[in-house]
Amino acid sequence: MNGNRFGRLFQLTTFGESHGEAMGVTVSGCPAGVELDEEAVQYELDRRKPGQSQITTSRGEPDEVSIKSGTQDGYTTGTPIGMVIQNKDARSGKYEPFVTAPRPSHGDYTYSAKFGTRNWGGGGRSSARETVNWVAAGAVAKQVLEQSDHDVRIKAHVNRLHDIEAPDVTFEEMLEHTEENEVRCADPETAEEMRELLEEFQAQGDSVGGSIYFEARGVPRGLGAPRFDAFPARLGQAMFSIPATTAFEFGLGADAASVPGHDRNEDWTFEDGDTRPDTVAEAGDPVPVGNDHGGLQGGITTGEPVFGEVTWHAPTSIPKEQRTADWETGEQKDVQVVGRHDPSLPPRAVPVVEAMLYVTVLDFMLLGGRINPDRLDDRPGAYDTDYHPSSPRNE
Template sequence: MNGNGFGRLFQFSTYGESHGDAMGVVVSGCPAGVELDEEKIQRELDRRKPGQSMITTSRGEPDEVSIHSGLQDGYTTGTPIGMTIENKDARSGKYEPFVTAPRPSHGDFTYSAKFGTRNWGGGGRSSARETVNWVAAGAVAQQVLEQSDYDVEIKAHVNKIGDVEAPEVTFEEMLEHTEENDVRCAHPETAEKMRELTDEYQKKGDSIGGSIYFEARGVPRGLGAPRFESFPSRLGRAMFSIPATTSVEYGLGTEASEWTGHDRNEDWEFGEDGDPVPVGNKHGGLQGGITTGQPIYGEATWHAPTSIPKEQTTVDWETGEEKNVQVVGRHDPVLPPRAVPVVEAMLWVTVLDFMLLAGRINPDRLDGDVGEYDTDYHPSSPHNE
């Protein structure tokens, strides 16, 4: 199976199944000299982990991270960073009825059709549990950028669940309020309505979809390339990789179809540094596939979770029988609240990868200028040999 890695210079590759022994990620391309705080990685994993509220799965996973390589005295060495997160509460037995009878709208049959086999416990590799690895990798990327010369900030919040939609909020409101409620909506009044709606579907044995608004500030202009290496194309790949994502948009998004060219186009003016800057930001910080230096913002949408206890119909491809089934187990009634840290993680790794490619950050050493290598004495320097 290919497709288990992401990135070009800042890369991460993952392994593990939903009900296997552990999840794991190997991060390559992290510059040396980054002070890597394991507690900060753990805090990001805690935001994504199951069992944190009544509107998430009750699976009791502590999601404790262990770092096995790539560090010396708390600093990255430039070599691959290996991390594992053990599965502590796996219960594969509940999935035995679906070994040859695919759950509706899951990847059970498509995986079996492609590979001739699959790990059927909890969906195996296709489970969204695998995104725990992405959050760990994103936490590394975040710390690289926070210790760089650039003031990059990234935040997301749940802006819609079902037909309940939050009004626009500021970036500062997202920073202040997103983590104050279980829904992770930065508008407290709307968050309560979202929670009530989710409870209604959960009581009926059903689920509901929603969307997340995201924003990245401080991203320098000039990142990206035309066509297949454009910033929006790589951003789209990052977001669409998240399980259950059905749409991704930036700037005006689908609303752009309602705007005339004259109304959508943004005039140019001189900025404080004397260079041209767009007046407004309906383009979402991206023009010609390249960053403008303005905030990058957009929205991603998730369909309702497919694992629901409500009765559904499937077929058994071995017996040829049709049967009614209930997907019992521990599942989220709505996905965006736990997807917020995943979205942020994929933004961190995407932005860092582009900045390394553009030479804005030294890919070898964080404490050295691009293209310059400090050979002064350091206790752990290879130049001491």
């Protein structure tokens, strides 16, 4: 099976199944000299892990990360970083009725049809549990960016569940309020409405879809390339890789279809204003007036905030009775998917979206030479035996 790697220079390669022994990720391309805080990685995993509240799956996974390689004395060495997260609460017996009778709208049949076999416990490789690896890799990327000379900040929140939509919020409101409630909506009043909605659907044995708004600030201009390496193309790949994603938008998104070109197009001015400067140097660089493009023009970042939205369909694992067809016996039958599942995906997908944003932005910054791929301190030349990132002589 291919397709287990993401990134060009900053690469994550993952392994593991939902009910296997462990999940794991290898991060290649992380510069040497990054002070890697394992507790900071664990914090991000705790945000994604199951069993956080009454509106998430009750699966009791601690999701404790163990860093196996790529560090020395707490600093990255430039070699691959290996991280493992053990599965502690797998219960595969509930999935035995679906070995040859696929659950509706899951990957059961398509995986079996393609490979002739599959790990059926908990959905195996197709399970969203695999995103635990992405969050671990994103936590590494986040620390690289935080310790670089660039002030990149990323945040996301749940802006819609089913027919409940939050009003627009500021970046500061997302930072302040997103983690204050179990729905991870930055508008407190809307969050309470969403929580009540999820409780209603849970009681009915049903599920709902929703969306997440994301924003990245401090992304430098000039990242990306035309066509297949366009920033939105690669970011779209990252977001569509998240299970159950049905749409990815940036800037005006789908609304751009109803906006005339004259209204959508953004005039250009100078960083220091549009008055005529005495010299070119005084004018500063050109900047767009407005940001309906979501920080992206021609597939390349403009230096303005990159923002957009990712949408998920309702979780397909629901206890309501459904119909399936057993390809071994040739019979059709009614089934119930009994197990521990989320009534909606966006609340736990917020840290996944943020992680893939961090990974994508860092990969482009390494490709563009904004950060030295070899050493975070940017010191060129041969290996210096007297150098250590924490040495006082280098502070």
